[in-house]
Amino acid sequence: MINVGVFGYGTVGSGVVEVLSENSDVIARKVGDKVCVKSILDLRDFPGDPFEDRIVHDVNLVVNDPEISIICETMGGVGAAYKFTVMALEAGKSVCTSNKELVAMHGPELLKLAEDHNCSYKFEASVGGGIPILRPLQNAITADRILKLTGIVNGTTNYMLTKMTNEAADFATVLKEAQEMGYAELHPEADTEGLDAGRKLAILSSLVYGKTVKSEDIPTEGISGVSLRDIKYAEALGRKIKLLAKYEDSDNGAYACVAPFMVAKENPLYNVDDVFNAILVRGNMLGDAMFYGKGAGKLPTASAVCSDVVECACNLGKNVPCDWKDEDVKFTGFSKSVKRFFVRTAHPFARDSVLNTFEGAKLIDAGFADELGFVTAPMSEEEFKNAVTLFGKEVNFIRFED
Ligand code: NDP
Numbered sequence: 117m118i119n120v121g122v123f124g125y126g127t128v129g130s131g132v133v134e135v136l137s138e139n140s141d142v143i144a145r146k147v148g149d150k151v152c153v154k155s156i157l158d159l160r161d162f163p164g165d166p167f168e169d170r171i172v173h174d175v176n177l178v179v180n181d182p183e184i185s186i187i188c189e190t191m192g193g194v195g196a197a198y199k200f201t202v203m204a205l206e207a208g209k210s211v212c213t214s215n216k217e218l219v220a221m222h223g224p225e226l227l228k229l230a231e232d233h234n235c236s237y238k239f240e241a242s243v244g245g246g247i248p249i250l251r252p253l254q255n256a257i258t259a260d261r262i263l264k265l266t267g268i269v270n271g272t273t274n275y276m277l278t279k280m281t282n283e284a285a286d287f288a289t290v291l292k293e294a295q296e297m298g299y300a301e302l303h304p305e306a307d308t309e310g311l312d313a314g315r316k317l318a319i320l321s322s323l324v325y326g327k328t329v330k331s332e333d334i335p336t337e338g339i340s341g342v343s344l345r346d347i348k349y350a351e352a353l354g355r356k357i358k359l360l361a362k363y364e365d366s367d368n369g370a371y372a373c374v375a376p377f378m379v380a381k382e383n384p385l386y387n388v389d390d391v392f393n394a395i396l397v398r399g400n401m402l403g404d405a406m407f408y409g410k411g412a413g414k415l416p417t418a419s420a421v422c423s424d425v426v427e428c429a430c431n432l433g434k435n436v437p438c439d440w441k442d443e444d445v446k447f448t449g450f451s452k453s454v455k456r457f458f459v460r461t462a463h464p465f466a467r468d469s470v471l472n473t474f475e476g477a478k479l480i481d482a483g484f485a486d487e488l489g490f491v492t493a494p495m496s497e498e499e500f501k502n503a504v505t506l507f508g509k510e511v512n513f514i515r516f517e518d
């Protein structure tokens with residue numbers, strides 16, 4: 117029998133316990149042995165829970181238990197979770213995690229620690245919830261140069277934007293709903309301000325490069341500035357607003373960014389709604405491939421954590437390698453990247469000034485007389501930033517994704 121410990125019995129951790137027990141026969145077939153949860157570390161007790169007898173409050177009882185060989189870290193954060201992960205790896209126990217904040221911050225260091233102790237550090241659930249995306253990137257799309265990666269990688273904000281679009285629901289109400297469904301981070305600003313998507317993009321682009329892309333180096337904007345008016349304009353333009361995480365290796369240099377975009381109807385990401393996520397990968401030989409599924413929530417995320425448990429269980433006493441070196445990569449191409457921009461300005465009479473400043477701009481009527489909305493011709497981020505300053509502070513803009 118292979119024994120598993122779980123750190124954190126919350127949304128994802130309780131899902132991991134459920135998947136390992138409900139699907140024990142399928143998992144045993146793949147592994148060739150039974151995989152059982154022996155201990156669950158949490159701060160609280162869970163009276164009446166079917167796994168109540170496995171709850172422990174001392175991490176040492178798990179990391180020093182010679183019968184436990186795999187640990188699922190589903191606590192979150194970079195404090196105790198980091199410390200406990202280090203303890204587990206140093207004890208030679210493989211760790212499978214959904215904690216993207218920790219992976220984005222300490223990934224290569226923890227991978228090296230796992231290598232040094234003949235165990236593995238796995239993090240499939242850290243990007244795209246239940247969608248298999250990290251394993252395909254590392255083990256399937258291995259003969260291509262990745263030219264572009266565009267993802268809806270945050271379930272909370274996609275759920276919120278979908279409700280705002282379809283039901284004109286207000287921001288605070290839909291955020292509360294997403295929290296109630298277990299999609300949001302402990303501090304939901306990580307979702308709404310784009311930080312969670314930035315961490316996931318840092319992990320994806322680090323795996324593309326085999327070196328470390330830091331989330332702090334990724335220009336990041338969230339959805340807190342997106343209003344129902346913006347959504348009306350998007351509708352008038354036949355588009356939807358989505359929070360995109362983008363990596364592109366263009367002629368002007370590679371760049372990564374997270375921001376709300378107005379996505380065209382022809383783009384497959386246009387139809388990715390609710391808590392669903394999707395990652396569109398463009399390889400120079402493959403062309404486009406899209407990975408789609410539930411991006412957050414108890415069982416989809418737990419399914420991804422448990423797929424890592426299966427891989428670790430099949431490789432006990434060995435390190436499953438990961439091509440991610442502790443060497444930083446800095447992208448330089450963002451300011452030169454070219455796109456169209458949708459702009460709203462609170463100066464309804466600035467029509468001539470708009471047409472003079474933004475050559476080729478098209479005015480958009482979404483029925484608001486107290487402002488001017490327009491779409492620019494393709495221009496670089498740098499050119500746009502310089503031009504838009506002429507209109508002062510009362511300007512909102514959203515980038516286009518065709
Ligand atoms: P929850 O808050 O639901 O669960 C975390 C659990 O860990 C809680 O029960 C918490 O206890 C416990 N915990 C926190 N600190 C400690 C500690 N020091 N010692 C023991 N137990 C501790 O979070 P989620 O399950 O939603 O998320 C877990 C991780 O998975 C996060 O990194 C998150 O970003 C990630 N993730 C979440 C997804 C989701 O859909 N929810 C999807 C993909 C990834 P207490 O409640 O008492 O503080």
Ligand code: HSE
Nearest residue numbers: 270271272299301412
């Ligand atoms: N809060 C995250 C989201 C959880 O909404 O996508 C999944 O990583």
